[in-house]
Amino acid sequence: MWLLKRGENTSSLPVMEDSSSDRDVETELGVRHWLLILMHIVSLVVGTTFLNARLPEAQPASTDNNRFSELRARRLVFEMSNFGPKPAGSEACELYTKGYILNEIGIIKVAATAKIEISLQNPSGCFDIPRFDTDSFTVCYKNVSNVAVRLSRNDTKEQRFALLLNCHYDSWPVSSGGSDDLASCAIMLELLRLLSQKMNVLKHDVIFLFNGAEESSLQGAHGFITQHPWRHLIRAFINLEASGSGGRELLFQAGPANQWLLNSYLESATHPHCSIIAQEVFQSGLFPGETDFRVFRDYGRIPGLDLAFVQNGYWWHTEFDEGKRIAIGSIQRAGDNVYATVLHLLQSPNLSNPAGNPDQKYVFFDFLGLFVVVYSDTIGNALNAIFAITSLVKAGKHIRNESGECRAAVTNYAIVFVTMSVLTLASTQLTLLIWGAMPWYSIHAVAVVIYAMPVVWAGLGSMAFLAAKIEPVKREDHARAIETVHRTMVAVIVCFLTLKGVSSSFIFTLMLIPLAGDVIHFKNEWVVVLTHIVLHTPSYGMAIYLSSMIQSIIIPIMGRTGTNPEVLVAVMTNFSTYIIVFSLLPLVTITALKRTQAETTLWNFFGMISGILLTVSAVLAVLHFLHKSPYSYTDEYPMPRRVQVFHVNRVIDNRNQTIQDSALYVIAQDYRGAEDIPFVDRNYSKVECLDNGPYCEIPLYFPTRHRIQERHIRYKTVGETLALPDTKVTLVHKLEDEKKIVYDFVVKGSNQVSVYVVPQKGWRIANCTLSAPRKELDERPLFLFFTCSGEKCSEFWFQITLVQPGEPTGDEDSQLLLGVASHYLYGKYMQSHTIRRLLAEITKRRQDDPAWAIAASAWNVDMIYRYY
Known part of the structure; x- marks a missing residue:
């Protein structure tokens, strides 16, 4: 985008508020323009926070069993959770919980119109787990428990291909396992109830695996997929897991390959929540934990979907993971999504012949939780190339025409970047020095206050400081040059990530959408501001949405990682901050300024930065007085x-x-x-x-x-x-x-x-x-x-x-x-x-x-x- 189109009358150029020149307020951005920008950003923050927490209404059971019912599934979660901790081999796991599941299956079987077969398995075996969240190690197991249920048509005896659904009913030794993973087992029991009375939709079989040894290193899944006779029928699987408790479940892994499987979820899920970013982050090892997905993929050689509850990670693997703490609507949301996906897959010809479907990697993400965007990696690479090359070509032309201004813009851009980065690191050190680690652990907004706000102040303040040093008649040219430098940097990042095969690069490609603004003829400041808002809304919205989502997932995880979390949380919190601040630098350059050139010495600059750091220190000191511990306890929402x-x-x-x-x-x-x-x-x-x-x-x-x-x-x-x-x-x-x-x-x-x-x-x-x-x-x-x-x-x-x-x-x-x-x-x-x-x-x-x-x-x- 660009700002104000220059005319021949130099009186229309922006000038700083200085006694040496007259100021025309119509050619400069003022307080009202910035208030509109601020209101837009705040509305995006509030909107994305709301959308990230939004859950559907829990549905009661219907008389004709034509919809998923959380209220019915929720009763199962409560009753199984009440058996207490249930590690593999314990009486609570092997007798009470397993017996409860079998009893519920028996009740469903009585009313079923489809054929239900039950298979009890106690496999033994050994396998290796490669280095991931832990060092690599070898697992050996004896007599672990699996309950497998096969649902098929009762009017045929032929062997048919099957879809596998998996949950585990064992738990961490001190946890009741309400969300991890009894909620998933309750969802599967409800799906078994619904599908068993809809024989006409069973064009393929469905195998429900309730495995009794996941927390002891994925043993139940390994025993099933390597030894059970039904394993040869399976062509795809859906793994239901939890690394949190309730909230919106996230599709965070899909594959390997077999895009048709992911498409089934994207096309049918009622409330889709997915991102290629989550998949690439999880597979990088940054996210601690592992699921049965690895076993089905590596030992069964079958493709699948990995869905998990990821919110409220404070309770995962603790005594607080109880059914009563699962947010109402969480089970309904997950159940609706899995039910719709299963119905879609059962009608898919690809389940019979997955190899017959041409395969390629896809980029996928949900935009603010409202709708899903999906396109092939080939198209993604092409889009990246188009936007990046266009940006670089335009930058080349601009540099040739205004090389001096562009060199100055590169210097100022670098100064702003270094200032923001140094302040981010300095804030993390001040936090450790004054308050200690993790002040944001139980109050996420603290991370915004001590990390994001100072960086916004430093970024916009340093650009305003540098703009005050520029002659008023040259500020518009400098703003154009700053925007060119910013686009060039983003284009280089896009090129690098594309060459590395990182599909998450789409978030940076969104930042190049404002190229469309180059063809718009702007008339005044309001058009400039409104065009900026419209063209940057996709990147702003997506960045804020991702920051909010990642913060809600990662911050509880910092309670189970021994490395210094401050830099990671600061970077995570400032992900959207950097995107927004750097896009606003050109607008800061043409803003009416009160700072005179005499007030732009190096001492003035250091004084501004010192003021920011002193403010951060004061805020941390007040927080230390009011909020002495990062942890908190209430029975409703413990953060231990x-x-x-x-x-x-x-x-x-x-x-x-x-x-x-x-x-x-x-x-x-x-x-x-x-x-x-x-x-x-x-x-x-x-x-x-x-x-x-x-x-x-x-x-x-x-x-x-x-x-x-x-x-x-x-x-x-x-x-x-x-x-x-x-x-x-x-x-x-x-x-x-x-x-x-x-x-x-x-x-x-x-x-x-x-x-x-x-x-x-x-x-x-x-x-x-x-x-x-x-x-x-x-x-x-x-x-x-x-x-x-x-x-x-x-x-x-x-x-x-x-x-x-x-x-x-x-x-x-x-x-x-x-x-x-x-x-x-x-x-x-x-x-x-x-x-x-x-x-x-x-x-x-x-x-x-x-x-x-x-x-x-x-x-x-x-x-x-x-x-x-």
């Missing part, structure tokens, strides 16, 4: 601190001594660290590694050592020794060669055992009978994760082969360090008196003290470390 508490019986045999005691380990999940936890006092010590291994004798449940720094862990010895069944490690056989050693081990422990295999100096793990062969010999340890459901099944045999690729180290008596931790996740051995007393104190004190707003994953562990 996450910690892990392990009461551990330790037997550590190292080279110099044997340690046998009982200790309480406390692991902080967020950046504030363990010493910020109110019950961690001077009796707790830092962890000191006794042996040569990365796991440092910490009783890790998953291999997340890379996320846990020393500052996150404290422990103390306690007087209560746990009366646990002995964990046993038996070296059955050891075969030694000159540069090769083969160990045969048998490990016996609880129903959940973590094994840490650490080769010592000079030695490498060449093979493990439970894992895929290693392609390269390196110093990486091996993490084994054993799960067993049932009685007397927790005995695992494995063989480890070490090789010594270099010269002998001289220490030939201890080539392997083996650690074994038996985790007691349920039953009478789960929590000691020490843990129960601590949990009771947390429950009591969090009512009045936000610092005690704590969600603790707490259980007993029996751990052995020994050299072999």
Whole structure:
């Protein structure tokens, strides 16, 4: 776009308010113009916030079963949630919840007009999980539970292709699993009820998998897709998950390939909510967590859709994930979407012959939650190229005609960018210094106040400062040059992302839409402002919408990541801020200014920046006085601190001594660290590694050592020794060669055992009978994760082969360090008196003290470390 078309009469040019020249207010933007721009931006913020939280009305059951009913599904969630925590293998999981689901299926079967087959499965197996949110590790399981239901027409006996729907009814050891994932199972039961009475729509079969071992590393899905006889019929799947509690469910993964599957959702979903950005961010590993989608994709080689509740992530994997906290309308929204998508897929010929559909990658996103935009990656690349090349060609012409002005614009643009970036980083450091980490955790608006507003002030203020240095008659030319520089920068970003194959580049392409303004002849300032508003609304709206959505998802996740969150939250909060501020720089340049050229010295500039930083400091000081803790607790909406508490019986045999005691380990999940936890006092010590291994004798449940720094862990010895069944490690056989050693081990422990295999100096793990062969010999340890459901099944045999690729180290008596931790996740051995007393104190004190707003994953562990 461009601003004011210059005429021959120089009196129409913008001038600054200075005694040396006369000012014509009709040629400059004033307060009224900026108020209109501000009102437009505020309306977009309010509108996108509303749309991001909007949910449909929960529907009651209809007499003819022709619509999805949240009220009926919600009853199922409440009743299953009331069984309490239900980790795989527990009585709550294997008896109560599984029995409830089977009973509900039986009721549905009685009234069904279609054929319903029920298959109970208890598979065993092993598989590898590559590095993602955790380090890579090997999972082995025995006798995990699956309930599979096949819905088909009762007027045919032929084998037909099927669509798979998946949920899991197990939960994190301390969570009732209301949203993760009982809400999804209730949705599937309601869909089974509806579809079982509509035999005419069943052109393909539907398989409903209620799997009982997802939280223990995706084992139920693996057992089904690699061993169940129905697996060969499946041509596509829909996985229903949760990394939050309620709200709008998000389609955040689709594929691999098979665009017809994604199109079915985009064409049929009643309330679509999806984005290629979510898919690319999740697959990058930034978003912690993993779902059954990976197993179906990698081991079943079938395409699918991954939908998850992602809002209210404060309660995920905590005691607060209960049915009562799922926002009304959430289940209705997800149910409507999945039901419509399933009906569409059942009529699709692609389900019978997915390979017959030409495939390509697509760009997709919903615009403000109002409608979905979808186009092929080829079209996306073409659009990117058209907009980017047009911008660069126009920039080239402008630079040739006004090279001096463009050079000055590049300098000023760079100054504004550096100023905003430095202020962003300075604000994060001031936050850590004055308030501490995460002041925005329970009040998201705090991030806007301490990060976005100062950046807006710095960006617009520095541009106004630089514009005051320009002669009034040259400001319009400079504004044109600033806009050219901005478009060039955006075009370069678009080109770079397109070449890298990043489909999320569409958000930057939207910023080039104002190129259309070049063909419009502007008459006055109001036309300039209105044209700016109209042409920038798509990029403004999308940027604000994404920022609001990402902030609502990411901020709760910062409660479970140990890295410094301030820079990430500042960048995330300022994503839309940068887009808006840089687009406004040309308008700032032609705004009526009160600053004179005499007030544009370097000291004046530093004074302005210092004033911003002092204001940020003052705001943080006031916040520290009024809002002392980032956490908060109310029964309706708790926003707790996450910690892990392990009461551990330790037997550590190292080279110099044997340690046998009982200790309480406390692991902080967020950046504030363990010493910020109110019950961690001077009796707790830092962890000191006794042996040569990365796991440092910490009783890790998953291999997340890379996320846990020393500052996150404290422990103390306690007087209560746990009366646990002995964990046993038996070296059955050891075969030694000159540069090769083969160990045969048998490990016996609880129903959940973590094994840490650490080769010592000079030695490498060449093979493990439970894992895929290693392609390269390196110093990486091996993490084994054993799960067993049932009685007397927790005995695992494995063989480890070490090789010594270099010269002998001289220490030939201890080539392997083996650690074994038996985790007691349920039953009478789960929590000691020490843990129960601590949990009771947390429950009591969090009512009045936000610092005690704590969600603790707490259980007993029996751990052995020994050299072999």
